Amino acid sequence: MKEQQYIIKNPKCFNLKDIFTCGQCFRWEENEDKSYTGIVKENVINIKKQGNDYVIKSVGNDEIEKLVIDYFDLNRDYKALQEKLSKIDENMEKSIKYGQGIRLLNQDLWETLISFIISANNNIPRIQKIIKRLSKNFGKKIIFENNEYYTFPTAQELKDVSIEKYRELGLGFRDKRIYETTQIILENKVNLQELENNPNTLEVREILLTLPGVGPKVADCILLFSDLKRLEVFPIDVWVNRVMNELYIHGDENKISKKQIEQIAKEKFGNLAGLAQQYLFYWRRDS
DNA sequence: ACTCAGGTATTAC
DNA sequence: GTAATACCTGAG
Numbered sequence: 001m002k003e004q005q006y007i008i009k010n011p012k013c014f015n016l017k018d019i020f021t022c023g024q025c026f027r028w029e030e031n032e033d034k035s036y037t038g039i040v041k042e043n044v045i046n047i048k049k050q051g052n053d054y055v056i057k058s059v060g061n062d063e064i065e066k067l068v069i070d071y072f073d074l075n076r077d078y079k080a081l082q083e084k085l086s087k088i089d090e091n092m093e094k095s096i097k098y099g100q101g102i103r104l105l106n107q108d109l110w111e112t113l114i115s116f117i118i119s120a121n122n123n124i125p126r127i128q129k130i131i132k133r134l135s136k137n138f139g140k141k142i143i144f145e146n147n148e149y150y151t152f153p154t155a156q157e158l159k160d161v162s163i164e165k166y167r168e169l170g171l172g173f174r175d176k177r178i179y180e181t182t183q184i185i186l187e188n189k190v191n192l193q194e195l196e197n198n199p200n201t202l203e204v205r206e207i208l209l210t211l212p213g214v215g216p217k218v219a220d221c222i223l224l225f226s227d228l229k230r231l232e233v234f235p236i237d238v239w240v241n242r243v244m245n246e247l248y249i250h251g252d253e254n255k256i257s258k259k260q261i262e263q264i265a266k267e268k269f270g271n272l273a274g275l276a277q278q279y280l281f282y283w284r285r286d287s
Numbered sequence: 288a289c290t291c292a293g294g295t296a297t298t299a300c
Numbered sequence: 301g302t303a304a305t306a307c308c309t310g311a312g
Contacts, residue, residue, distance in 0.1 A: 023293065043289045089297090091294085116293080121290040126310070172308025237293040257302085 004064040006055040013078035015101020016049060020101050020117075022282040024225040025127045026115055027152070029133075033075065037144070039135070040071050042109055042151045044144035059144045070227075073103045088268055090274060091247045094285035096161035102278055106224065109192050110185070111152040117177050117213035119221075133169050134158075155185045170194055175211030184211060201230045216258070224274040234265040234273040243284035 008014070016036050020028040028038035035048035043060025045068075058064045069075060082100070086093045114134075119127050131152070138153035138161060159182070166175035184190050190211060195204050201223065208219040220235035222228065236244075236258050244261045248268075269276040 117295095119292095120294040121292065121307075122294085122309085123311080126294095127293080167308080170309065173306090174297095174308080213295070217294060221293075235293080239293075285293095 001059055004058045004075050005066045006056045006058075006061075006068055007066065008056065008072070008074065010052040011054065011074065012052060013082065013100055014054070014072070014103060016047065016054075017101050018101035018282070019072070019103050021286070022099060022278060023124075023285070024221075024278070025107060025180060026119075026131050037149075039142075039149055039151055040067060042140065042142070042205055044142050044149045059142055073106055073229075076103075078103060080095055081272060081275060085269065085272055085279070088276075095279040098287050099160070099261070099279045099282040102282060104229070104231070104275065104278065106229055107224040107225055108152070108226040109156060109196060109222070111212070112190075112222050113181070113208075113211070114152075114178060116218045116221045116225075117181060117211075118171065120174065120213065120215075120218060120228060122172075122174075130170055134271070137169065145202060156183050159186055164172040180212040181214070194230060201232060201260070204228065204230070205233070209280045220274075224277075231274045234262060234269070235279050236261055237281070239281050239285045240277055243280045246284075247280075 005208050016034075018037055020030075020038075025038070028036045030036050031046075033048065035046055037046045039045070041060070041062060043058050043062050043064070045060075045064075046057045048055050056064065056068055058067075082096050086096055115127070115131055116277070118130050122130075124245055132150075135150035135152050136158045139150035142149045142151065158178075161179070161182075163175045163179045166178055171178060184240075185192065190207055191272040195207060198204050205223060208214050208222055214222070217235050220233040222234060223233045241256075241258070241261065244264065245256055248264050249260070251257055258267065265273045265277070
C-alpha cells in the first residue's frame with residue numbers, strides 16, 4: 001500500500017456531482033469539503049476540485065495515473081460526442097446541457113455485475129447500504145486518512161458465503177441470485193475476462209443474460225457502466241421508459257413495449273445510445 | 288397498513 | 301413470443 005497523488009489538469013466535460021450521482025456507481029461518498037471518496041479496485045481514492053483542476057489522493061497498490069485515466073475515461077473526447085448528440089434534437093441538447101460533466105466510468109466488471117443484480121427492484125440508498133455491508137464483511141480493509149474503507153469482495157472472497165448469510169445482510173430475494181452467479185463465475189462457466197475480450201456486444205449480452213439475476217436492464221447497465229464499455233447499449237429502467245415516452249412517443253408509458261423504445265433509441269442515437277441514455281436519465285430524474 | 292424503488296423469474300395464455 | 305404476478309426490505 002502506498003500513498004500517491006495525481007492531478008487531472010483542466011479536464012473538459014468533467015463534474016464530480018454529475019459523475020457520481022448520475023446513477024452508474026454506488027460507492028462514492030461526498031465529504032464536508034465537497035471532495036468525494038470512493039474505492040476503485042483495491043485503492044481508496046479522494047478527489048477534490050481545485051480551480052480548474054482535480055487533485056487526487058490515493059492509498060493502494062495500483063499506479064494512480066494509469067488507474068485514474070482509465071477509470072474516469074479520460075481519453076475519450078466527450079466534447080465531440082456531446083456535439084454530435086446535440087445535433088440530433090433539442091431534447092438531446094437540453095439534457096446534455098444539464099449533465100455536461102458526466103463521464104461513463106470504467107468500473108470493475110465483477111463489481112458492476114454483482115452491484116446491478118442487487119439493484120433490481122430496489123432503491124439507491126438501500127443498494128448502497130447492501131454493497132457497503134458486503135464489502136465490510138468480505139472485502140479487504142484499507143486505511144485512508146485514519147478512516148477504514150473496504151474493497152468490494154472478489155468472487156473468491158464470496159465463495160463460501162451462504163444464501164442464509166446474504167439474507168442476514170439484507171439482500172432479500174437477491175440472495176440466491178448472488179450466490180448462484182458467484183458459483184458460476186468461480187467454476188469458470190462464464191469467464192469474465194473472455195467477455196472483456198469479446199468485441200461482439202450481442203454475444204456478450206447473451207452470455208450475461210444466462211447469469212441468475214441478470215435480465216435485459218441489468219445486462220445493459222453492466223455493458224455500459226463496467227470496463228466492457230459498450231456505448232451502443234440502451235438500458236431501459238423506469239426513468240428512461242418515462243422520458244422516452246414523454247419525448248418521443250407521446251403515449252401511455254405502460255402500454256409501450258420496450259422493443260419499440262429500443263428501436264427508436266437505435267435509430268436516433270446509433271452507437272452512442274448508451275451515452276444518450278445517461279444524459280436523458282439524469283436530466284429526467286434530477287432536474 | 289400500504290406503496291414504492293435502476294427488474295427478474297416463473298407461470299400461464 | 302407477450303402478459304400477469306410474486307418477490308425481501310425499509311423508508312415515507
